[in-house]
Amino acid sequence: DIVMTQSPDSLAVSLGERATINCKSSQSILYSSNNKNYLAWYQQKAGQPPKLLIYWASTRESGVPERFSGSGSGTDFTLTISSLQAEDVALYYCQQYFSTPFTFGPGTTVHIK
């Protein structure tokens, strides 16, 4: 299985400031034949199911605010919230869909400083 790790476990950011979450896979999830990274990011608010934010490591899902962006390649990835809003308080998970069983990172909690 591909093991996904995230850092930090928890993050406190002031409103309007940048939040950065890191995700690392135990092996490359870049598929050489199409040069795509098989990584998604999800946001989970308290008491709700997760919501898809980003797929292909950097493609924003329809309706997701532009302040959310994804980057990285191979084994190292980043989710950036450019200007934190109150409604962004949540748990954030990365997930690889390169090979089954698809696996998730342990999550990063974002709250307001």
Add this chain to the structure above:
Amino acid sequence: QVQLQQWGAGLLKPSETLSLTCAVYGGSFSPYYWTWIRQPPGKGLEWIGEINDRGSTTYNPSLKNRVAISVDTSKNQFSLKLSSMTAADTAVYYCTRATVDTLTTGARWVDHWGQGTLVTVSS
């Protein structure tokens, strides 16, 4: 707007079999993958397995001997059965839809989630 509505027993005794069903409203049943994911209380997400509209399944090897996912395309429903339940299986179970990128080799990511069902295993 696609909606996934799931139901099933929320309280089981050890050794019983979990049975959950998920109905898909407002969208086509194909060419998507239909997936079950679970989340123990206060913990992270675990992918259980998936099925496509042709009935082809893939399971998490950690659960493979206990899990079965089936589909009823005539009703736009899919189901999960997990046998020999223990307290370690206590979790919120989500049914989900995974969109397939037809331009690649079947790459798929979850883009719609059901509301979740809390399943507790206790004697």
